Amino acid sequence: MLLKETKDKLLPTLKTYFGYDSFRDQQEQIVESVLTKNDNLVIMPTGGGKSICFQLPALLFNGLTLVISPLIALMKDQVDGLKANGILADFYNSSQEKFEQDEIFDKIYSKELKMLYVAPESLSFLQNILNETYISCIAIDEAHCISSWGHDFRPSYQQLGFLKNTLPNTPIIALTATADKATRADIIEQLNIPKATQFIASFDRKNIELEVRPANDRISQIIKFIEKQPKESGIIYCLSRKGTEQIANKLKQQGIKAAAYHAGLNFAERTKTQEDFIYDKTQVVCATIAFGMGIDKSNVRWVIHYNMPKNIEGYYQEIGRCGRDGLKANALLFHSYSDVIQLRKFMNGASNEEVQVAKLERIKQFSEATTCRRKILLSYFGELLAENCGNCDVCKNPPQLFNGTIIAQKALSVITRLKESEAIGTVIDVLRGAQNATILDKGYDKLKSHGVGKEISWRDWQQYIIQLINQGYCEIAFHKNNALHLTDFSKKVLFENEVVNLTKPIEYKEQPVVEKTT
Ligand code: ADP
Numbered sequence: 001m002l003l004k005e006t007k008d009k010l011l012p013t014l015k016t017y018f019g020y021d022s023f024r025d026q027q028e029q030i031v032e033s034v035l036t037k038n039d040n041l042v043i044m045p046t047g048g049g050k051s052i053c054f055q056l057p058a059l060l061f062n063g064l065t066l067v068i069s070p071l072i073a074l075m076k077d078q079v080d081g082l083k084a085n086g087i088l089a090d091f092y093n094s095s096q097e098k099f100e101q102d103e104i105f106d107k108i109y110s111k112e113l114k115m116l117y118v119a120p121e122s123l124s125f126l127q128n129i130l131n132e133t134y135i136s137c138i139a140i141d142e143a144h145c146i147s148s149w150g151h152d153f154r155p156s157y158q159q160l161g162f163l164k165n166t167l168p169n170t171p172i173i174a175l176t177a178t179a180d181k182a183t184r185a186d187i188i189e190q191l192n193i194p195k196a197t198q199f200i201a202s203f204d205r206k207n208i209e210l211e212v213r214p215a216n217d218r219i220s221q222i223i224k225f226i227e228k229q230p231k232e233s234g235i236i237y238c239l240s241r242k243g244t245e246q247i248a249n250k251l252k253q254q255g256i257k258a259a260a261y262h263a264g265l266n267f268a269e270r271t272k273t274q275e276d277f278i279y280d281k282t283q284v285v286c287a288t289i290a291f292g293m294g295i296d297k298s299n300v301r302w303v304i305h306y307n308m309p310k311n312i313e314g315y316y317q318e319i320g321r322c323g324r325d326g327l328k329a330n331a332l333l334f335h336s337y338s339d340v341i342q343l344r345k346f347m348n349g350a351s352n353e354e355v356q357v358a359k360l361e362r363i364k365q366f367s368e369a370t371t372c373r374r375k376i377l378l379s380y381f382g383e384l385l386a387e388n389c390g391n392c393d394v395c396k397n398p399p400q401l402f403n404g405t406i407i408a409q410k411a412l413s414v415i416t417r418l419k420e421s422e423a424i425g426t427v428i429d430v431l432r433g434a435q436n437a438t439i440l441d442k443g444y445d446k447l448k449s450h451g452v453g454k455e456i457s458w459r460d461w462q463q464y465i466i467q468l469i470n471q472g473y474c475e476i477a478f479h480k481n482n483a484l485h486l487t488d489f490s491k492k493v494l495f496e497n498e499v500v501n502l503t504k505p506i507e508y509k510e511q512p513v514v515e516k517t518t
C-alpha cells in the first residue's frame with residue numbers, strides 16, 4: 001500500500017513538473033505500483049504516455065532512477081526536455097567525453113540527480129553505483145529489445161537480467177509499445193521479474209481507418225490519395241533509401257511538398273526534414289522506418305506503406321504515428337508479393353530467421369485477409385474484439401460469408417486432440433486423414449478426429465485456418481515451433497455453439513516470382 005502522504009503528492013507533482021491536470025488511463029495505477037516497489041511490465045501503444053509511468057515516481061523516490069534506453073540518439077533530447085521542466089536528469093553513454101562522464105559521477109555521488117538515462121552497453125561502467133543506496137528504481141524502455149522473439153532484438157539488452165540479481169529490492173519497470181504474448185513472457189523471464197504486475201493497455205486505435213490495396217501503379221494511387229486531402233500531412237514508409245528519394249521526387253513533380261528521410265542523410269538534413277514536417281512546411285515525408293521514433297506530431301493524418309512491412313509489430317507502430325489527436329486518420333498498405341520475397345531474402349541467415357519468417361507470414365496473411373483487419377491486429381497482440389470494427393476496408397466492403405461453425409469445430413477439435421503441439425501443416429494433414437510418415441510415426445492416424453475434414457482440400461483448409469486465426473479462434477505460438485494453440489474464443493466454438501462466419505476461399509493466384517534485375 002502506498003502511504004497517503006505519497007499518494008497526495010501524485011497530482012501536484014504531475015501538474016508542477018509535467019503540466020498535466022490528470023492521469024491518463026492506467027498511468028496512476030502504474031505509478032502507484034512502481035512507488036510500492038513492485039516490478040512492472042507496461043505494454044502501451046506509442047503515444048500512450050509511458051514516460052510518466054517512470055518519470056513521476058523518479059521524482060518521488062529518494063535515490064536515482066536509472067532509465068535504460070537503446071536510443072542514444074534521442075537521449076539528449078529527452079533529457080533536455082526534462083531539464084526544461086526543472087527535473088534533475090542527465091544521460092550517460094559512449095558518445096560522451098571522459099570529463100562529461102566524470103561530471104555525471106560527481107552528480108550521482110552528491111545525490112544531485114533524479115534520473116539517469118543510460119544505454120545498456122554503458123551499464124558496466126556504472127558498476128560502482130549499482131547498489132541500493134543509490135538506485136531507487138530501474139526503468140527499461142523499449143523492453144522488447146531483450147527478446148529474440150520480438151522484432152527488434154538487441155544483444156546489448158540480453159545482459160540486463162543481472163540487474164534484478166544485483167539489486168533484488170529495487171523495483172524494475174519494463175516498458176514497450178510492441179510485444180506479443182510470447183515476447184511478454186520472455187521479457188519477464190529474462191529480466192528475472194516473475195512477479196511483475198502486467199499493465200496492458202488497449203491497442204485499439206479506432207480512429208485509424210485501415211485499408212490494404214494491391215500494389216499496382218502505386219504512385220498514381222498515392223497521388224490520387226493525397227489529392228483527396230490536399231492539406232493534410234502524412235508519411236510514406238518505404239523499404240529502401242533509394243525508394244524514399246524516388247517517390248519524393250515523383251510527388252514533387254506533381255507539385256506536392258514532399259521530402260525524403262533516411263539514415264543515409266546527414267544530421268542537418270534529417271533535422272531540417274523533421275522540423276519542416278512538424279511545422280507543416282513539408283506535407284509528405286517519404287521515409288525508411290528510421291523516421292518517426294521520437295517525433296511528436298499529433299496531426300499526421302495518414303500513413304502509407306509503399307512496401308510491405310516486415311511484421312505486424314512494425315506495421316502497427318508505424319500506422320500509430322497518424323491520428324494521435326484522436327481525429328479520423330487513414331492507414332493504407334500496399335500488398336505486394338515481390339516485396340514479400342525481397343523481405344524474405346533479407347532474413348536469410350539471421351540468427352532468429354525462423355521467427356522473422358513466421359512474422360512475415362503473419363503480415364502477409366493480414367494483407368490477404370477477408371475478415372475485419374482490426375480484429376486481426378488486435379488478436380495478434382492478444383486483445384480479442386467481440387465485434388467487427390466497421391472502420392476497415394473489409395468491414396466497409398464485406399465479402400460473402402457462410403456459416404462455417406462445423407469447419408471451425410473440426411479444426412479446433414483436431415488442435416485440441418493434438419494437444420496444441422503441431423503447426424498448421426500437420427493439423428491439416430490430420431484433418432484430411434493423411435497417412436504420411438509424420439502422421440504414422442506419431443500415431444495421429446489413431447486419433448478420433450483423424451480424417452474428419454477429408455471433404456475439404458488442403459489449400460482451402462489452409463485459408464480457413466488462417467481465417468480462424470485472424471478472427472482470434474486460435475493462434476500461432478511462434479515460440480513453440482509455430483504450433484497452433486487455442487484461445488479463450490475457442491471454447492465458445494467448441495462448447496457454447498458460437499456461430500463462426502467464414503468466407504469462401506479465394507482462388508489461389510500466386511503471382512509468378514519475377515526476379516528484379518537491378
Ligand atoms: P509513449 O512513450 O508511450 O510513446 P509519451 O510518454 O511520449 O508516450 O507520451 C505521449 C504524449 O502524451 C506526449 O505528448 C505527452 O506529453 C502526452 N501525455 C502523457 N501523459 C499525459 C497526461 N496524463 N495528460 C496529458 N498528456 C499526456
Ligand code: ZN
Nearest residue numbers: 372389392395
Ligand atoms: Zn474491421
